[in-house]
Amino acid sequence: MHHIPPVRIKDIADFAGVSVGTVDRVLHNRGEVSNRTREKVLGIIHKLNYQPDILASALASKRDNKIAVLIPGGTDENPFWKYPLAGVEEGLREIVHFGISLERYYFNFTDRESFLRQSAKMLSDKPQGVILAPVFTGEAALLLDSCNELKIPVVLINANICSGSCLAFIGQDSLQSGMVAARLMHYGLGDDSDVLVVNFIRENGNQNHIIKREEGFRNYYRDISKTGDSLLRQVNIGETHGNINGIMRKAILSSPRPVKGIFVTNSRVFRVARFLENNNCGNIILIGYDLLDENKHFLKNGTIDFLISQKPREQGYKSIMALYYHLLLKKEVEKNQYLPVDIIARENLQHYSFT
Amino acid sequence: MHHIPPVRIKDIADFAGVSVGTVDRVLHNRGEVSNRTREKVLGIIHKLNYQPDILASALASKRDNKIAVLIPGGTDENPFWKYPLAGVEEGLREIVHFGISLERYYFNFTDRESFLRQSAKMLSDKPQGVILAPVFTGEAALLLDSCNELKIPVVLINANICSGSCLAFIGQDSLQSGMVAARLMHYGLGDDSDVLVVNFIRENGNQNHIIKREEGFRNYYRDISKTGDSLLRQVNIGETHGNINGIMRKAILSSPRPVKGIFVTNSRVFRVARFLENNNCGNIILIGYDLLDENKHFLKNGTIDFLISQKPREQGYKSIMALYYHLLLKKEVEKNQYLPVDIIARENLQHYSFT
DNA sequence: AAATTTTCCGTGTGCGTACACGAAAATACA
DNA sequence: TGTATTTTCGTGTACGCACACGGAAAATTT
Known part of the structure; x- marks a missing residue:
């Protein structure tokens, strides 16, 4: 296995019977080259599979x-x-x-x-x-x-x-991440516990990934059985909304069966974690997004069960x-x-x- | 925010009143420099916080x-x-x-x-x-x-x-990975199902990480309750061992309570998956390591529940x-x-x- | 045919570093 | 003091590329 000497501009120039300056003009197509020689040079560049040395290039060009x-x-x-x-x-x-x-x-x-x-x-x-x-x-x-x-x-x-x-x-593939969350939720809860999906939404923001996450989550539940989807409750909360206690309590109480799991579709899961702790909500599985410090805190103490990271x-x-x-x-x-x-x-x- | 001109060898040379060659000799300490000037140059290099340009360096020294x-x-x-x-x-x-x-x-x-x-x-x-x-x-x-x-x-x-x-x-932190596996196992099974730990071992090999994984797994179960550890069964199988049916069957049957989960401490989890499929072992949770193609296959079809990747x-x-x-x-x-x-x-x- | 412009292309220098070579200075020896 | 030797240092070239400059050849005008 021997070192193949790399092709330089000089080599191309020699091969084409022109000077390095001409080759350079062709490479950076800054004109001042006749079509005939341009074609010839390009052909040779292609034939020799010229790969510029980016080290030398960066060194010489000093361009920012x-x-x-x-x-x-x-x-x-x-x-x-x-x-x-x-x-x-x-x-x-x-x-x-x-x-x-x-x-x-x-x-x-x-x-x-x-x-x-x-x-x-x-x-x-x-x-x-x-x-x-x-x-x-x-x-x-x-x-x-x-x-x-x-x-x-x-x-x-x-x-x-x-x-x-x-x-x-x-x-991230938001749909997938919703499915992953659902898989974890369902793996831990089984087939017959109600789950609440919480969206923190913002006016005129890009909600696309949040929608996709919920969609993925629902798809998973729909796929496991015909009635899977019916296990899901849902609530939307404005991002700027201050105290979420009222909304959350109402959402949980209005569920026909007891809510055993909560899925928060973005990183504000720590707000729900706080709510759960303050209201002694017992053993509810909580899944959300992103490794914010607050979220990490609740993950460590067990209030949050899983976080999904967007890397x-x-x-x-x-x-x-x-x-x-x-x-x-x-x-x-x-x-x-x-x-x-x-x-x-x-x-x-x-x-x-x-x- | 303006571009600070980087310190070059030339600058050091000028500053020290010597030539670039001398500075170079100091930088690569290849001798032929008097102690006096060496000290001086080193001082200036330090003072100007000289950072060599690895581009120019690599370009010039074509060393392999x-x-x-x-x-x-x-x-x-x-x-x-x-x-x-x-x-x-x-x-x-x-x-x-x-x-x-x-x-x-x-x-x-x-x-x-x-x-x-x-x-x-x-x-x-x-x-x-x-x-x-x-x-x-x-x-x-x-x-x-x-x-x-x-x-x-x-x-x-x-x-x-x-x-x-x-x-x-x-x-990977093998202890941690064992704990993660245990967490997943326990999250899905709850407190009162027996779990089998399967080690595929090799004579005179480096088993350190396998031991650590099992240790992490056991630690988790020990931590959840005093009797947690007693839920665990264990079996060792030689890596070169051909048919594992006998060993596996015996290990499963010898458990006082039904085995509801299996943790395989390395990538040979697909062998256990095969065994489970061939013997219609029902709903046993299976967790193992590494994204081998075979393992992926069994992950996709649901025989393997989780794989832990070593990246x-x-x-x-x-x-x-x-x-x-x-x-x-x-x-x-x-x-x-x-x-x-x-x-x-x-x-x-x-x-x-x-x- | 000369003058002018335009097109095209070669040469040379610099980027910052590595290293070979040889000159100068310092030291040793006679 | 003069010569030989060693130590110390400066100069020059190469690495591969980018780009400015200027000049020859070709095309165009007068």
Whole structure:
């Protein structure tokens, strides 16, 4: 097994009987080359399967590839978004040598105006690539269109939007994750206990993944028996709603049979956990999403039975890597990158500390 | 936020009033520098916090950093080991530009002689780093010692050995994984069903993680109640043992109460699944390890309830990255890198296809 | 046919580092 | 003091690529 000497620009030049300058002009198609020689050079590049040395390339070009992340700022109220960002930064460290820099644009995830402001600011900075959390569906779609016009590749993270075209979507298969939750619920409860599905919803937000999660959950129950679906109760709560005691109590009492399990379709499961603890609700199985610190707390003390992780850190990591592969290596990247649905119990929480 | 111009060797040279050649000699301490100037240059390097440009470095020194992987060949009988290798190769693709190459040394995991042969061959090739699966405890420890003498960093993968010192251990927290299995078992069965623990064991192999898994499993059951441990039966089966029907039947029948769950402490859980299907054993919960194709099959059809993944692919990826960080970036790497304990059910199997 | 423009292409330099070579300085020896 | 030897250091080139500059050839105009 011997080292094959890699093909350099010089080799192509010699082969084609031209100079390296000409080959370079062809490679970066910046004109000033006759069609005849262009074709010839391209043919040889293809024939020799030339792969540019990205080290030398990055070293020589000194060009700054700005990547913009446009995501909600991680607040105390919703700390979720600091994890994808951490993943992005982790990936950045591995590729920062190649002349890639990061610009962060935070918006308030309850304030669409702030999203518009920040996206305008971002566009005016002319990034080479964008990582976008489409929290506001309509506005995000418009931004996507703008980026498409400007030929800026966009990676959608966490939630998807159908319209427009993006380089990649990186997130979870929400339907699947709902099914996983249902499987766990049903595995622990059996066939004849009522289950409450709790949605915390937000006006004019992107609810797509929440709907999908509930759908997956229901599908599972429907599939196990004809009457499976009838075990499910459901309640929607406004995200900004203060005290949920009343709503929860009513939802639980209105069930024909006792509620033995609760599935919360997003990360606000800790609010339900608090309710359960304060009201001595006995042995209700509680399943929800995301490893927020509060959620971890209730997972450890047993009030929450399982959390489903969206692997936010890995989402961030994969996002920046997708742009790196596209921008620097010019490689094809997978359009839909669904991350595994992680099941977290008290017992395997420990080594998930940074996920 | 402005670009700070990075410190180059030239800057250090100017600052110290010497030439770049001298600085280079200091950096790589290859002598031929007087103590006086050495001290001075070192001081300035430290003061300016010089970080070498690994791009230019790799470009200039075209040296070949050979990394050796010494693992069992992935056989049909035990395909597990192709996954860590795939992870290693995935990582390799990201760093191959830096003059890193991979040498693969496969041994037969049932034949210690082949391990000795391959490790001797590996050592004679003088690699710069080693990724080692310590399947044979004693022999692996000796090899580790040899590498320590030769100053070759070693990453232990999948299983740990206590003696000797290595750059890193990358694998799973076996005790935890046993506890996770027990949690799932107990969550589904409740407090009063007998559970059978099945160990497939191999003469003179590294059984450490198998023992730990069982220990974790037992610990969980012991912790839930004083009598919890008494629910557990146990049976050991030789790995090379052909037909397991007799042993399994005897183990199940000898239980005072009916066995409602089986925990297999390694990837050979598919053999137990086969047994269950062939003997119409009814509704026994089956939990085991690793996403082998056979195991996936039984997970899909419901005979296996949960599989615990060791994330073999990620183990491989992290292994080569640890060596990269150590050899090229000269960064500290974490000594014990425990990977998350992944719970796989039928419903979340899909997106784990490559883990 | 000369003058001008346009098209096309080669040469040269720099990115930051590694290392070989040889010169200068320091030391040793006569 | 002069020569030989060793120590110490500076210079130059290479790594593969990007890009600026300028010049020759071809095309166009006058």
